[in-house]
Amino acid sequence: MHNFDIKINLNNIYDKLFLQRFKFIIALLSYLLVYGFEVTHFTLSIDEEFFDNFRQTVSLGRWGHALLRLYLLPEPYVPFFSAILCLIILSFSAVISSSYLKLSKVASYSFIIMLVALPQLAYQIQFENQVDTIALAILFSSISPHVFSSRLKFKRTAFVLLSIFSLSIYQSIFFYGFSLFLASLILKSIRNEIRFREIFIQIFSYILLIVIAIVINAIIAKYISLITDIPQSSYLSAMIGWGKSSFLQTLSLSFLYIKEYVTFNTFYGLNSFSWTSFLLGVMSLKLLIQKHKKALLIISLSIFLFISSFSLIIVFGAWVAPRAMIQLPLIFAALFVIVCEVFNVKRLACFLSLVFLCVGASSSNRLFYSDYMARESDKQMARQIISQIYTQIPDFNINKTPVFFYGAYSPDNEWKIKKSDVFGASFFEWDGGNNIRIHGFFNINNIANFIMVDSAQKKALINAARNIPTWPNRESVQFIDGAVLVKIGNELSSVNL
Template identity: 25%
Template sequence: MHTEFKTKAKTVFKWAALGAALTLAFTWVLLRSPILMPKLNIEVENFPAEKSQLYYKKLTPYSEQNSVFKKIDPSRTRFQFQLPFYDDELRWDPLENAEAFDLKSVSISLLAYRMNISMDDVNPSFQLQKTFRNNLYFFSAPPGSTDPQITIHINSAHLEKVRAYIAFMLAALLSLATIGWIVWHPIIMAYFQKESSWATRLKAVVKNDNFSVIEFSTFLSIGIILNLIPLTNFFLSVDDEVGAFRTDPSVWIADGRWTAFLVEKFIFPLPVLPFVPNLFFYVCLAASYMLILRSHNLTFTKLTALTYCVFVAHPVWWFIAEFYSNLPSTGLGVLCLSISLYIVSRIDLSAGANKTKLLAFACASLLLAAAIGAYQSLVMFYLAIGMGIIIFAAKTNTTPLSNGLRPLFKRIALIAAVFLCGLVLYAFINKIAKHFYPTNPGYLDSFLKLDALLENPLFITKLTVYEMFKIYTGSEQTFGVDFFISAIMLCLATLLLITQKTWKASARMMLFIAALLISPFLLHFVTGGNNLPLRSMLAVSFISWFSVMVVLEYKGRIRVLGLVLSALLVFQIVTINGQYSASTLLATNHDRLTAEEIYKQIAESNPQFDRNARAHIDIFGKLSFNSRYPSPDSSTMSASFFDWDDGNGNRMIKYMQLVGFRNVFPLQPSDRIALTPKFKNMPVWPAPGSVRLDNGVYLIKLSEKPDPTHAQYH
């Protein structure tokens, strides 16, 4: 017994000694490696230069050798400097001449640790002035400045302690991992080489439902071909300038879109990009469609490939695709709800509840919550597909006995239960998100009009029915161009569905069809009947697909008629999207040419114009843009940055900065209002004299009618 104890004690001592030695060695390596090199983060706004210089020292004077130049990170409008060594003082040379900028924050990061530096410890030391305005610190260098400098005070002793603590903790974890690998590596290798039960189940699902790479590639190719223009062009729509300069994705939390926040935070930190967001979106739609087919007990055939053309190219997708920031999260949301409904369609309701079913129910509910968190209107998409599943299950069921309908009603109850549970989960996670990111929900509140529904429910219902009629008939008022063949297909599909063998089956089918058609418009009842943009009506694309699929399921002359109408429908969809493309291309080119010409006239108005120096401009009025091509009311496809909001100077200037004119900056609203009289005798752009320099400010007059800011002058 004594010998056994001594042996165990020796073994423990041996491993403990090895662990201690490894910990010390790893700590020494980590402290001297770039992994634990602190980074100084300086977040700015309206910064006029592309790069700046930081000096660091330790028991020595500042020198060029101990300094580094860094370019600004455009996706986060910040500088990030590594600190190889440091003491309590750092020197930042932000500019090379007379300029100005706003400073949002200064911090030091070290892996997951972040130490904020008080603005009291960030002070000008040479040729700079510091003031506080609009909740930001404003630094300005007076004329003649050649070497503006800022001193940043940090607590170097505290930072060294943090580095040592993190190094020791990481070293201890690495030591434990090393010893664990030495002792248990045979077991670990055996575990990871064994296929997990989840992988086995997934393989079984893929095999049983015939999912294939060929099918996915076919659907993805169809999506890319039919949407080639938005994929191969870079359309900057109104609001894209906001997304391009956004540094904090928590604005999505204010809209209740916490999935969109996660997507922009971790997948697309700079969402305003050509090609990539669109490609990601069509990848998600292709995968979603494969799941939607199986949910309806359909398979990959030439007919389902044809109907995918109607689904993926439906004009309603264009309205959501106008904003690059919306695309990735919406695509992911559609994929989540498709997986949710696929799970629901595969739950066996003939047996009692068990652990597997409860887990499937929980997963379906959580996925629906994630879809709603991506875009709230997707909840109506879920309901529409859910009703489609029910109709496909019921359309051949003519059993008069209630017993035969029990599985159908169980499926309805399950879809409803997942819907309610998903809403509860969404609201719960949304509450948590808003606790950590408190925001103003003003945008969402602007849509909700519950008081109008309570005061006059019949009137709101009438408005909603009118909106349904316009959208389902492809009204030019809604789409900007006639879209009538979809209405013909919908009527034909409805006629075929309600033609059942019994009156009861026909009546039941009519109720299901009514529920399907109403489901995309449920939010209209709480938003005043017609207060939702068309981009929120994504479920309409499914209903168009559904009507085509119903018709093509029949054989003989009905299928021939369906194929002819489907071909005409696809042609009309492609034509409509072509008109939308023309409208967007013209608006994009118009704005780019306008920005270039305005900038050219700004430069010509000042013989000493310096493109690297800050140029303060004030824009009066707006420049109207009219196109021969469609311009639907709820769309920005033919909208101009120089026309939107009746003339929004800040939006125009942000757009000019985005396309490359980075030295133009807006004035404060109060300063703009005060300048209103100076525009009175100026001609309207592009006449000579419509752009002029006045006391260091470039005045630009786009119209005689004032914009909302200048209209405040009395």
């Protein structure tokens, strides 16, 4: 009898492990479908033209990312490897998140697929110099609610440490763990597994520990900035809109940015998120008609979860880049399975999740292809420029003669998509035509390794540029005062002064 009991227990453990493994396979296959083009066709994007990002990430307070790159992960990235590692880590994160929510087998499949189906991470994976570290931050944020709800002796310390690890890589990711925590509270309320008073105690404790983690992370970031002699950037503080105009104006603008996410008018590929407001309304109506004893609590928490999608917009009172809206896919998936649990639908949920996955995959891969075609246009233009330099200046010596680009130019890209942030953008137009970026693009593509002009030459070239034609006119390339001037636009960017 004792041996029989052991056999049953071993079979249960095996079944649980098999289920987790199967969920991982579903997650990884889904991620490969949505982000397959970037995995198989590495495409150089803005910010990927630099080989060393240590100073930049430390200055931004992302010391965890900097240390991971310095001691563990390749700097700045490795084509294919960085992207596939990211998807593997994200797949583990998806499995952990579904387990934390204690979903049924079928519901967990729907949740994982929906988590992948909203391709917000396309806007993050586009920057391969941080894809693997971002994935690790999401993994830490997925584990942290587990730890918070566990019976570990030092669970609060472990929770704070995990939160610090996430914050040190990408500051906005701590919202991810909080959204997962809220989703769990909603599901427990639907199942009558938690009391009203306990919910508010847990939320208060969670927020208190997060604040402690934020403070400790800020102190560590300041210390690392001091010992590395790298000043902290004002990038994040510059983003804050509150106080720069009247309260009502800032509030109105914030509302307009949020409105785009619920009216099918947001960034390309993210319009599926607008369905969450509809699902939220239908679920609320169902609970009120049923007279569920916790209807108001469930609806209130669900609205809170939905609003948490826009935490950064509310905190900053300003427009926020789609790559920073990390928690959108989680809230999208969580609200979907919450509604499905209220309506007790399973097969329909799986079918709908697959439909959304196909929509997300088509949108994501088109975004990456638009970037791929932008780089093809950029490389063609770069080769034309170097050819024109040698045609106009036969004795040009690339090792001795500096090159200066005046203005900005956007090569034709029929695949560029409206409302797609920086997807499809050209290196020749970024920052209004940034010489550092343009030189970096030439260099990293092995087209040319130009020398930068000095301040005296720059002044002479800027003055001369006003009187010469712009690219693609062949006279746009001139040899002036010992340097080459390439005029690709009429407006000089302030970054080149």
